[in-house]
């Protein structure tokens with residue numbers, strides 16, 4: 023190609039007309055609308071509970087970002103903008119259901135009843151895990167993109183073989199992943215295995231429009247939820263900023279799975295309002311007006327408007343929730359700052375349940391290295 027000539031653009035831009043057709047129960051203005059297949063029936067108290075969840079996790083997330091900026095965490099992957107997708111799906115899980123997260127599911131973790139301090143130990147580098155996946159039915163955070171979809175599928179096949187599927191008390195699995203992860207081999211393999219073994223799993227894709235700096239156009243030329251059809255199971259798209267719709271579709275998909283009706287894919291159409299992680303600068307690859315257009319669809323604002331419209335929430339309530347979230351954030355900060363540094367030798371402890379000669383050798387080498395410092399290691 024001669025100088026000055028441009029290759030034809032391989033990236034068709036999204037147009038306004040391509041705006042998604044999705045399941046929505048709450049408009050950005052806080053208007054409750056109906057859908058032929060999905061509904062929720064929350065009491066005012068339950069709606070206020072959802073609002074509290076959304077506000078608290080946003081506040082804790084902002085606190086974690088601030089802690090990273092002050093050098094107290096190594097890195098942080100913010101969920102800003104994705105609160106409704108996480109709280110809606112997280113609250114739809116029944117106690118016996120098992121969740122497999124990425125590194126961004128702090129809201130789901132919160133809904134599972136895990137102390138929100140737990141992931142901060144990981145991101146501070148003082149903890150190697152944090153919680154017991156079996157106790158909380160919430161697996162470890164997974165940084166390897168898409169890998170947890172295979173772990174989740176294997177787990178789902180296992181509970182199926184154990185006869186834990188097929189009635190109201192059956193178990194189901196949910197696997198979280200992003201739009202970028204859909205390009206991974208692991209995710210596509212998980213789809214195949216889940217499909218052919220009719221496994222009780224919900225694939226919950228938070229399409230936040232970006233995989234670090236790569237926009238959705240680089241992952242797919244069809245809506246992501248259409249992919250499910252090619253693997254032989256149902257897929258749907260939900261307004262990922264609508265906590266009610268996210269709850270409704272996830273509850274239904276999980277219940278179908280626990281009754282033995284196999285896998286499904288939910289594409290929660292949302293937006294990552296912050297950076298990919300604190301190591302990223304999104305102003306390098308996206309324009310401010312795009313972010314602003316999504317701010318108008320804010321998941322918290324729309325629920326607040328709905329509560330105000332119906333009289334289920336007043337200024338006193340909103341003020342109390344804000345105060346509660348602020349107190350939680352202060353407590354989180356204090357607890358992060360008082361986390362003890364681990365003994366460096368601890369990193370060898372949980373590699374294998376039964377130990378290994380290789381790890382023993384590495385432990386000895388490292389112990390000698392530490393001992394070589396004058397006055398011992400610090």
Ligand SMILES: Cc1ncc(C[n+]2csc(CCOP(=O)(O)OP(=O)(O)O)c2C)c(N)n1
Nearest residue numbers: 126165166167200201202203230232233234
């Ligand atoms: C197998 C693998 N490849 C690359 C990376 C580096 N990486 C970290 S996050 C990320 C983008 C993931 O995007 P997406 O799946 O959309 O999730 P999001 O971060 O937007 O929630 C990549 C490529 C990784 N962690 N693992």
Ligand SMILES: [Mg+2]
Nearest residue numbers: 200201232233
């Ligand atoms: Mg993404």
